[in-house]
Amino acid sequence: MSKDDQPLLIKRYASRRLYNTETSDYVTLDDIAGFIRDGREVQIIDLKSGDDLTRQYLLQIIAEHESRGENVLPVDVLTDLVRSYTTQAQSVVPQFLAASFEMLREGQSKMMEGMTMGGMPNPMAKMPGFEAMQAQQEAFMKAMMGAWPGTGGSAGGSSAPAQDEEKAEDLDEIKKQLAELQAKLSGLS
Structure with missing residues (x-):
């Protein structure tokens, strides 16, 4: 070795x-x-x-x-991490984070490989693996929301439309954060 x-x-x-x-x-x-x-x-x-x-x-x-102001972790993500230490979902979080960062590393590698000979990135190319990462994070959020008290989970209830709307807003916020992360990654190359 x-x-x-x-x-x-x-x-x-x-x-x-x-x-x-x-x-x-x-x-x-x-x-x-x-x-x-x-x-x-x-x-x-x-x-x-x-x-x-x-x-x-x-x-x-x-x-x-x-x-020092080198903010990579949005407050919402930090809040969710703190929350995960006190919920049943804690067993899912480490595997999810590891898989998400692995996909991010793979996406960065593919993005670097996709550069043209002149050293300029192809502006039409999307970040490889972005859709898969987005789908994985949506699945994770559904699992997390089902495990938190007061979010319905499998218990059901009469406030399902309100819960669905709240989940959609949460997913929209995650999508926004992913788009910001993608923009930052694009700026790094």
């Missing part, structure tokens, strides 16, 4: 300093974010206890970017 196939091991000392075991030097959260942007997997381990702290530090990197 080559060095780049293995996760980059970062050790956290008692002083909370982070030590890159490959280069034998101390690193910052920005350095770790750079490794990840460059395609490296990173694993952060507490030197004394041996606990895996990777998740904690990745969340800290995201929080720092968001607090």
Whole structure:
């Protein structure tokens, strides 16, 4: 297995300093974010206890970017994530997010492949996989809405038209957010 196939091991000392075991030097959260942007997997381990702290530090990197105004996660998405920790739908969320990001990565790769020889993107091309991602997110929202108290779910009720209208509004909002995300992705290339 080559060095780049293995996760980059970062050790956290008692002083909370982070030590890159490959280069034998101390690193910052920005350095770790750079490794990840460059395609490296990173694993952060507490030197004394041996606990895996990777998740904690990745969340800290995201929080720092968001607090600096580099907003990627809309408030509605953050609210839904918080809500998912307190509902029965929590078991569905990790798989959905992983699948959505995988589709996003595949779409970005296909979009980069679809560029013309002159380096300019084809303005008529749609983002590959967008329809599939949209369908998956709609299915996820239906499953989520059915699991939340007060949304009807399988219990039914006399307010079904109002619930359908609310679900349609939620789906419209998700579609709007996906379109904004697609526009941002197009701007990156």
